Amino acid sequence: MTTPFSLAGGLGAVALSLAVLTAPAAACELHQADATPPTAAQSTLHTADAHGTAGHHYTVGDLTITAPWARASAGMARAGAAFMTIENVGPDDRLVAASADVSARIELHTHIMSADGVMQMREVEGGIEISANGETRLEPGGLHVMFMGLEAPFVEGTRFPLTLTFEQAGEVTVEVEVLSPTAGAHGS
Numbered sequence: 001m002t003t004p005f006s007l008a009g010g011l012g013a014v015a016l017s018l019a020v021l022t023a024p025a026a027a028c029e030l031h032q033a034d035a036t037p038p039t040a041a042q043s044t045l046h047t048a049d050a051h052g053t054a055g056h057h058y059t060v061g062d063l064t065i066t067a068p069w070a071r072a073s074a075g076m077a078r079a080g081a082a083f084m085t086i087e088n089v090g091p092d093d094r095l096v097a098a099s100a101d102v103s104a105r106i107e108l109h110t111h112i113m114s115a116d117g118v119m120q121m122r123e124v125e126g127g128i129e130i131s132a133n134g135e136t137r138l139e140p141g142g143l144h145v146m147f148m149g150l151e152a153p154f155v156e157g158t159r160f161p162l163t164l165t166f167e168q169a170g171e172v173t174v175e176v177e178v179l180s181p182t183a184g185a186h187g188s
């Protein structure tokens with residue numbers, strides 16, 4: 001039997017989740033001030049949720065960047081990495097640079113398997129290729145934005161601005177959300 005109590009609880013939960021989704025959406029619109037208003041297709045991205053957080057997204061030119069995130073630092077680690085999905089509805093592009101105030105140095109990295117079967121990180125020469133009409137994933141074990149010489153550890157629940165420079169689409173500043181130290185482990 002459905003009691004008024006449980007019904008009210010259910011509505012409360014819905015209202016709460018809507019409120020949680022509203023904050024990142026507002027941030028998106030701020031960054032999209034000069035772009036076209038969000039379309040129905042774009043707003044469905046807010047439910048794309050690979051890591052238990054609202055999938056905030058940013059648009060620049062033909063690119064949509066979804067849910068930039070980083071793992072919280074473990075212990076005294078002086079390095080960190082950021083991940084995101086970049087969707088391209090236009091021609092070939094390239095992520096050529098990233099900048100933020102959080103570390104002494106930032107590089108664009110990938111992982112390669114060495115001859116003796118050990119995964120190693122390498123800087124991507126000439127930047128990360130963003131293929132035409134496709135989706136490029138920066139994820140644990142693969143492509144990532146690398147932060148070396150962190151000014152302070154990445155703390156779970158905080159965010160920091162990261163400016164990405166694309167060869168064609170230009171520059172966009174996204175907010176990187178710091179998730180738990182084990183976030184994304186399933187995807188590595």
Ligand SMILES: [Cu+2]
Nearest residue numbers: 109121144146
């Ligand atoms: Cu790296």
